[in-house]
Amino acid sequence: MTDMNLGQGAGADVAIPPKRAWLGLVSLLAIAGTQWWAVSNSAPDRDMGNLQKIMYVHVPAAWTAFIAFFIVLVASAMYLWKREEKFDLVAASAAEVGAVLTALTLALGSIWGRPTWGTWWTWDARLTSTAILLLIYIGYLALRAATDDAERRARWSAAVGILGAINVPIVYMSVRWWRTLHQVQSSPSTISSTYVDGLRLNALSMTLVLVWLILARYRAACLQRAAETASENAALGGRV
Amino acid sequence: MGAVAWKDLAVERRTKANFNAVVFFAALTMLLFGFALGADTEALKAASGGVLWLTVLFSGVLVFNRSYQTELETGALEVLLMYPGERWSIFAGKFLANLAFVLLVEAVILPLAVVLYHMPLLNAPWSVLMIMLLGTIGFVTLGTFYAAMASRVRSREVLLPLLLFPMLVPVLIAAVQATSALLNGDAMGDSRTWVRLLVVFDLIFFVAALLAFEHVIEG
């Protein structure tokens, strides 16, 4: 559980964080617990019936996806400011986890939409904006995958991450205007206050899962980067 | 900046082949959309704004990677970067050259859209031209920016659209909605909202791309 520090190697001076498997267990138990509590303690909604119970996973997924995106923005900015590699690895980790959560949000939104509106996809403002957000994430990850040089990858990802984040509110606004100009928007989340507790609890527990996933991904990224640098140093004949 | 723009344009003028190819590709795209949408005049008219802008996007995207190509092939980029000049002037120069290129392509395909899609351009010609300009500025800003990266890595042909197109969704929506509204008389004044969105988008991203460019153009 000790931090392994690579003081000597040129380039990779990122400390490798400990494993923290317990956090994974705790957070998964937490969401299981809050989901169970919320589902069993909520009465059917007047309009949505029991379908409202889907909100206890859909809303937290969306909420944490946006937190992840925000982390990408902040970490990217920090990297461009401080040029410390750890910020780049945090951004990349948050982006990957965020992409997974965004995809999950979309899937759950679709599952909710099918019995509610009769179709798997509705071009509703939130769903559509989320799909675009997912594509922005994927572009970010594709750029990273295509760039071999670590320093260049970090710089480029940071720029792309920041521009992508700037666009999120603009995308959301434009899609919303597009959908509401000549029709009434039916919002899927005008939920009565009786459900707020369940939603808040599940959002909190999902945030814990988010933290764990990003930390775990960050650890893997540090190890990968360290291995990369170590083999570079070995190839160059230096000490590791 | 002027030098960079002039050089890019001069290269393009000498090799008109690329310009012609892009224009023919744009025309082809318009035709294909026509086949896909069917021959009903009213349907085509209703779709004309959307088809026009999609054609601009699909053909314009071919321009941006190329604008970095000559420097990449000759290693001139490293030389250019050795000068202590402002990086933003490189961006501005490339932006202007690409903007001129894409606007010229649009100048050819706009009449084509009028003919093929029965686009009632004469209902609001100057407004539509203004929308074309505003939308193209946003398009070329981000295209020039992302191509600085995409042109230098593998799978650049797909990476550029993958990075660029999600970012252009607001431009696409705003430009198409504004164009359609104006061509149909714009009874509700919708186009003003969309124009405002385009202007805001263009300003924000031109500044952002300009500032971020130094981070992406260096080695």
Add this chain to the structure above:
Amino acid sequence: MTVVFANEWTYIIAAYVVTWLGLGGYSIYLARLSRRAEQDYEAARSSGKGKS
């Protein structure tokens, strides 16, 4: 405007299954990735140390 199917529980269960499959699947991917990265790291370190 709301259509509530008689089998709404199908969708509710589907939502939770998808959630757990998604999170679980990603966790497994992370575990595998970390293990691979650890191995690569150890290998690189030992080959470097062995050299000099």
